[in-house]
Amino acid sequence: MDPVIVVGAGPVGLALALALARQDVPVVVLDEGPGSDAPRAARTVVLREDTAAFVERLAGVPLGDAGLRWTGWRAMRRKQVTCEVALGEDIPAPLHIAQHVLTGALRAALTREPLVELAVDSRLDALEQEDTGVIVHTRGPNGTWWRGSYLVGCDGPRSTVRKLQDIRFPGRTAVERYAVAAVRTELPWPGEAFLHRMPPWRATGPFAGEITARPLPDGVWRLDWLLPPGKDLVTPELLVTHVRETLTGWTGESSPAYELLDTGVHTVHHRLARRWRAGRVFLAGDAAHLLGTIGTQGLDEGLRDADNLAWKLASAWHHGPHETLLDSYQTERRAIVAARLRAADQVLPMLRGGGGLRSLLPGAARGHDALFMDGHLGLGPVGAPGSYADSPLMPPHLDAEVPVDTPVGAPVANVLVTAEDGSFVRLRERLGRGALLVVLVAPGTGVWERRHWVSAGVMPRLAAAVTALPHRAELLVAESYPGAAPHTVLLVRPDGHLVTALSGVRPADLYSAAEATVGGAERAGARAEAGAR
Helix, strand or coil, rough: CCCCCCCCCCCHHHHHHHHHHCCCCEEEEECCCCCCCCCCCCCCCEHHHHHHHHHHHHHCCCCCCCCCCCCCEEECCEEEEEEEEECCCCCCCCCCEHHHHHHHHHHHHHHHCCCCCEEEECCCEEEEEEECCCEEECCCCCCCCEEEEEEEEEECCCHHHHHHHCCEEEEEEEEEEEEECCCCCEEEEEEEEEEHHHCCCCCCCCCCCCEEEEEECCEEEEEEEEEEECCCCHHHHHHHHHHHHHHHHHHHCCCEEEEEEEEEEEEEEEEEEECCEEECCEEEEEHHECCCHCCCCCCHHHHHHHHHHHHHHHHHHHHHCHHHHHHHHHHHHHHHHHHHHHHHHHHHHCCCCCCCCCCCCCCCCHHHHHHHHHHHEEEHHCCCCCCCCCCCCCCCCCCCECCCCCCCEEEEEEEEEEECCCEEEEEHHHCCCEEEEEEEECCCCCCCCHHCCCCCCCCCHHHHHHHCCCCCCCEECCCCCCCCCCCEHHHHHHCCCEEEEECCCCHHHHHHHHHHCCCCHHHHHHHHHHHCC
């Protein structure tokens, strides 16, 4: 069968290619560039804890040394601290990393992957669909025709794939604009990210009264100044002056020591493609959506697109297309990004209103700071990971279904589990292999070798039920799971979202839930039609 074609070699395209290859799907990545990214210290990304874990699984290396996990978050208004939280167990710390470093780690992993072919200097200029695949043409030094089974456009905001498929990309332009600088310096809050609104010193030029500071390794900080609406020119000289003013205000030193590494101006747009699927063509990342106000991160959502789509495309590549499964990518991911955009659009007028009676109400500043914190730390409706509770892949209510602390459709907790080979691993380490995960909660098993309990109690019956499922599945055992009673059985999707939790071993319910998860209604209809013939 023909490979999957991925157009675009940014982090989303590279991550998707690796995720497909890890599920034994050959991939061709079309990169219009030379195969490397120029280092930009001021171009950084913030990844939520589970998204960072997804990237680390694909890259095969920990990213903690290349990036920085913040120790805390604080918000200040004038001279007063209005919000301060420590990051750790209760609120996981996001990973802040330079984008070229992240891309470099994924590119290095790609060179070790025999199922992926990277075609550099290859710009897409034609795309045709057939019943059994896609045909594309690239121009460049090695311009040629390519044939693929499916194609995914990860080619950014000006996506050629989206334009060739005539997919509209409505939304708002220049929702916000920031002046950005990367500086190496010492600040009074090492390791903490913070937001400073209405600083007490007088700003020079068109800089509004809001600054975000986010730490990176080696004493580097990314500083973002919110610019007022309009197109005021931000010159390098003006930006340098404001760097000095800001560092002086924070450190109290008249001539603070710093090294300016990089500068730029970042414009935030809000856009959402009308369709994310057109036959055998899909959109992901910035080609499908643009967001980024109030600390939200478009790349984090783009990587979630790749995680969601990879196992579905892999299933279709190995077992034939199942429209319900493939359509669910757009249904699930587009709904979550649309909700994120709506939440940001609703709170922006309140946060940027610039005064009025509402700003004088008791607690108003703290409420605003909480919204900013949600966006930056991945919390609440503005920033929290989305749930697929309304997905067409969710099974109907099952009689044996029981509640646990993880809502149905939400990402599962990263508990310690025993794998089939007897090793102890974190649950996230078993994701991304294309298999459903069946987790039995069995207190006490952790103190015994697997060979002592694998044939005892409910295990033989559950193992037989897992073997009979309509999709490849892996049986894991956990000592405990938040909110789960002993002998609870969890069914988890390959991308780590909870399908259902069942009370005890219920083979029929487990089969029904697994069948729905992989587009079972369509498959059941196909079996019935085949039987009638």
